[in-house]
Amino acid sequence: MHSGRIPLADLAGGVDLAATLESGQSYLWRREDGGAYAGDVTTDRQFDAYPWYYAVPDGEVVRVRKTDDALVWEATVDAHDRLVRLLRLDDDLDGIFADAPDLPLVDDALAAFPGLRLVRDPPFGCLISFICSTQMRVERIHEMVSGLARAYGDSVQFRGDTYHAFPKPAQLAATTEAELRDLGLGYRAPYVKRTAEMVADGTAHPADARGREYEAAREYLTRFVGVGDKVADCVLLFSLDYLEAIPLDTWMQTVVADHYPDCEKGNYAETSRALRERFGGQYAGYVQTYVFHHLRTA
Helix, strand or coil: CEEEEEHHHHHHCCHHHHHCCCCCCCCCEEECCCCCCCCCCHHHHHHCCCEEEEEEHCCEEEEEECCCCEEEEEEEECCHHHHHCCCCCCCCCCHHHHHCCCCCCHHHHHCCCCCCCCCCCCCHHHHHHHHCCCCCCCCHHHHHHHHHHHHHCEEEEECEEEECCCHHHHHHHHCCHHHHHCCCCCCHHHHHHHHHHHCCCCCCHHHHHHCCHHHHHHHHHCCCCCCHHHHHHHEEEHHCCCCCCCCCCCCHHHHHHHHHHHHCCCCCEEEEEHHHHHCCCCHHHHHHHHHHHHHHHC
């Protein structure tokens, strides 16, 4: 077993682990007490004893919890660098938000969840998670993605317990639509199966979007079955380092209607572009994530 700690004092802007991992941006992390998404508000301030969270990236178990002065981790491998990458612990939150737009809604959201960080999930797991997300509550999405891991992912033993990795493309491609429907995926089942087949047979991979101009990268991701602009933006923001991306979901559409109606341009691309500019451009996706979590839990 490997273990270590990352002092909170080393993290510019701190970290709120619970808000980060239960803010609807990642469904590949699970809380070991089973309480993920159980409450209306999820923040480290809720807990007297901080819970453990875990993920199984690349078949390796990584467990992490926050204490009063550090992130403490244990894993099947040396996971320090992996955690820094997955949880974007090297992002300078103070610097990112120093030039945040001076808007009341943004100010309230930043004040509500200091230390909420974006995640950097593995591209395939992120893609499938957000295909599953269509017209679903975050709690239900988390259940579906966890169910896929239990049913089809590799099992890994660690400290006497069994953990399940998210399925590889070939493992999901080998399923049937009926099996996926039985797990509660409904009409999303053929989307998940066909997208997994595309990745498994080498037709396309979500990671291949990385490095393209932002809107070209979004267009690339829409080649996957069941992926429209909103799902593509989620993958860009929560996996592929496009921190300017704003997934224009129903929450953000409400933000536009209630707060910034001049950003409504009649179509996804132009409305998203206008809101991106209103939220500061380069780090607009960070601002969006804070606003989304603030409004969802208000």
